[in-house]
Amino acid sequence: MIPLYERRLPHRAMADLPDKGTAFMEWYLEVLERAALTDKRYGVKGMNVWTPYGFRARRNLDAVLVREIEATGSVPVEFPALIPQTEFQKEKEHIKGFDAQVYWVTKGGASDLDIPLVLRPTSETAMYPVFALWVRSHKDLPLNVYQIVNTFRYETKTTRPFLRVREIHFFEEHTCQSDEAAATARVASNLQAFRAMARALDLPFVPVRRPDWDKFPGAFYSIALDIPVGQSRTLQIGSIHNYRENFSKPYGILFETPDGQQRLVHQTTFGLSERLLGAVVAVHGDAKGVVFPTAVAPYQVVVVPIVSAQATTDPRPAARTLASELTRRGLRVFVDEGEERPGAKYYRWELRGAPLRLDIGAREAAQGSATAVDRLGTKRLLGPEGLPEAVVAMLGEFDTRLYERALAQFRAAFTKATTLEELKGSTTVRLVGWCTQETCGHAIETAIDGALLGTPEGEVPFELGPTGPCLGCGRTEGVVWAIAAQPL
RNA sequence: GGGACUGUGGGGUAGCUUGGUCCAUCCUUCGGGGUUCGGGACUCCGAGACGCCAGUUCAAAUCUGGCCAGUCCCA
CATH class of the missing domain: 3.30.930.10 (Bira Bifunctional Protein; Domain 2)
Structure with a gap:
C-alpha cells in the first residue's frame, strides 16, 4: 500500500x-x-x-x-x-x-x-x-x-x-x-x-x-x-x-x-x-527541484514498476522483491505503485530529490535487472548479476559527484577584492585583507552593505595566498584574510 | 517600533474601479467509474472558496469601520 x-x-x-x-x-x-x-x-x-x-x-x-x-x-x-x-x-x-x-x-x-x-x-x-x-x-x-x-x-x-x-x-x-x-x-x-x-x-x-x-x-x-x-x-x-x-x-x-x-x-x-x-x-537543488545526498534522503532509492496491459510479465512482484532485498541491506527504499503514468512519477521524484530511481518494466522483470537513473542524470542498466551491490556502488558515485559539483560552485562563489570600491554591489562573497581593527572592519561592512564574517580558521577549501594591504587603512603589517558578504 | 500593501475551494487565480448579469471564472487538486501506462494520459460523473465581526443598502466578494492573519520596506 x-x-x-x-x-x-x-x-x-x-x-x-x-x-x-x-x-x-x-x-x-x-x-x-x-x-x-x-x-x-x-x-x-x-x-x-x-x-x-x-x-x-x-x-x-x-x-x-x-x-x-x-x-x-x-x-x-x-x-x-x-x-x-x-x-x-x-x-x-x-x-x-x-x-x-x-x-x-x-x-x-x-x-x-x-x-x-x-x-x-x-x-x-x-x-x-x-x-x-x-x-x-x-x-x-x-x-x-x-x-x-x-x-x-x-x-x-x-x-x-x-x-x-x-x-x-x-x-x-x-x-x-x-x-x-x-x-x-x-x-x-x-x-x-x-x-x-x-x-x-x-x-x-x-x-x-x-x-x-x-x-x-x-x-x-x-x-x-x-x-x-x-x-x-x-x-x-x-x-x-x-x-x-x-x-x-x-x-x-x-x-x-x-x-x-x-x-x-x-x-x-x-x-x-x-x-x-x-x-x-x-x-x-537545481532547476528540477531538490537533490538529497544519500545520507539524508528520505528515500535513497525509488523503484518504479512500469506496468502495461500488453506485456505478459507483471513487473510489480520483481519490483517488490528487489526493494525488500535493498531494504535488507540497510537502504531506504520506496516502491511507487501509484496510478500515475511513469513520466509523472519521474518528475515528482526528481522534484523531491531521490538520489536514485530504478525502473522495472516487463523487460527488466523478465531478466532480473533494473534501469537505474540517478538524480544527476547518469543512466545505466544494472544486473541481473550483483544488482544490489551495483545499486550501492551507484549511490556512492552519486555522492562523490554531488560533492564535486557543490565544491565547484563553492569555489566560484568566492573572489578576492583589493579595494573598498570593488565591494560595492558585489555579486560574490569577497576575500579581503583586514588589519583586524574594528574601524576598518566596519568600513568594509559599509562598503559591501553586509558583514565582515571574520577570518578563515584552519583548513579552508580554496587557495588564499599572501595577504595584500588592509582595505580599510591600507597598512600591510598584521593583515589577515577576512570574508565579507551579505549574510542571509 | 514606523510605514505600505494583500486576504476568493487544498494550491494558483478571474471578478472588486462603476454594488445587481455571481447559488462566483479558469487551471490544478481531491473522491468515484472506464480506457491507459518506457518522460507530466484521456474521458465521464462528483466534491470543494469570498479571513472574522459589525455597518451602509431593496441588494455586498465588491463600499465603510474594527479585528485577525500574511507579505514587503524602513529603523
Whole structure:
C-alpha cells in the first residue's frame, strides 16, 4: 500500500520553478512547498509543520549529527524547555544578547507566576546550574553532553522555512573542560566532527572566526561555519564557541584539582539546526527541484514498476522483491505503485530529490535487472548479476559527484577584492585583507552593505595566498584574510 | 517600533474601479467509474472558496469601520 501523503502531487506541479540563479529565494520557497518538505500554513509566524517527508529528512540528518558527535565521546541529555528568570539573567552579556528575542511564560493557569519562566532560546542557562552540581572533581571532566531539542527565539526579521524560524530544531553540545588547553582542543574536535557531518551532506563550508563585535553573547570567541548561497550571500549553518570562564563564574561551576584547589571549568558549545537541511536544499537543488545526498534522503532509492496491459510479465512482484532485498541491506527504499503514468512519477521524484530511481518494466522483470537513473542524470542498466551491490556502488558515485559539483560552485562563489570600491554591489562573497581593527572592519561592512564574517580558521577549501594591504587603512603589517558578504 | 500593501475551494487565480448579469471564472487538486501506462494520459460523473465581526443598502466578494492573519520596506 502507498501511504496517502506519498501519492499526493505537489501543487502546480507542471509549471517551471523560478530561476535559482536570479530569483534564489522564490526558487527556494517554491521548491520546499512543491517537494512537500514543510507546510507553512500553520498560522504562527516562523513556526511551520514538519511533513512526513520533511521529518524523515530531518531524522536522517539528526542521525548523522548523533553518529559524529558520539564518536567524539559526547553523550545525550535533555534539559527542560523552561528556565527561571533568575537563572536566565546570571550572565550579563548573554542576557543582553537574547533579552529582545525570548518568549516569556508569565502565567500558570489564571495566576501570575512569582518567577517568570523563559522558553529556552538556547540552553546555557538551563544546564549550567545543574552542571555546577554535577561537576565536583577533576575526575568528572571533561563533561561532554549534547541534546537535540526545540528552542524558541522571537525573530523580528522575515522568517523562512528552515533558514530563520522562531521554533528552532536545535542540536547543542555543551562541555566543561579542566583548562583552556582542553577547551581549545574541544573546539578543534568539534570542528573535526563538523567536517565529517558536512562531508556526509556533501556540503563544502568554511570555518570563520567571528570578529569580537559579532561573537555569541557571552562567548570568549566564536567560530562560525559558513556556506555561500545565492549570489553574494552566505548562510551560517553552525557555530562553535569557547566561553572560557564566562559562564562557569556566574554559575559557580567549580572542580577540585588533584592537589586540592577549587578551579572554574572552561566551557565550550557547538550548535547546529535545521538550517543544515535548508543548506542542503539551497546548495544541491537545481532547476528540477531538490537533490538529497544519500545520507539524508528520505528515500535513497525509488523503484518504479512500469506496468502495461500488453506485456505478459507483471513487473510489480520483481519490483517488490528487489526493494525488500535493498531494504535488507540497510537502504531506504520506496516502491511507487501509484496510478500515475511513469513520466509523472519521474518528475515528482526528481522534484523531491531521490538520489536514485530504478525502473522495472516487463523487460527488466523478465531478466532480473533494473534501469537505474540517478538524480544527476547518469543512466545505466544494472544486473541481473550483483544488482544490489551495483545499486550501492551507484549511490556512492552519486555522492562523490554531488560533492564535486557543490565544491565547484563553492569555489566560484568566492573572489578576492583589493579595494573598498570593488565591494560595492558585489555579486560574490569577497576575500579581503583586514588589519583586524574594528574601524576598518566596519568600513568594509559599509562598503559591501553586509558583514565582515571574520577570518578563515584552519583548513579552508580554496587557495588564499599572501595577504595584500588592509582595505580599510591600507597598512600591510598584521593583515589577515577576512570574508565579507551579505549574510542571509 | 514606523510605514505600505494583500486576504476568493487544498494550491494558483478571474471578478472588486462603476454594488445587481455571481447559488462566483479558469487551471490544478481531491473522491468515484472506464480506457491507459518506457518522460507530466484521456474521458465521464462528483466534491470543494469570498479571513472574522459589525455597518451602509431593496441588494455586498465588491463600499465603510474594527479585528485577525500574511507579505514587503524602513529603523
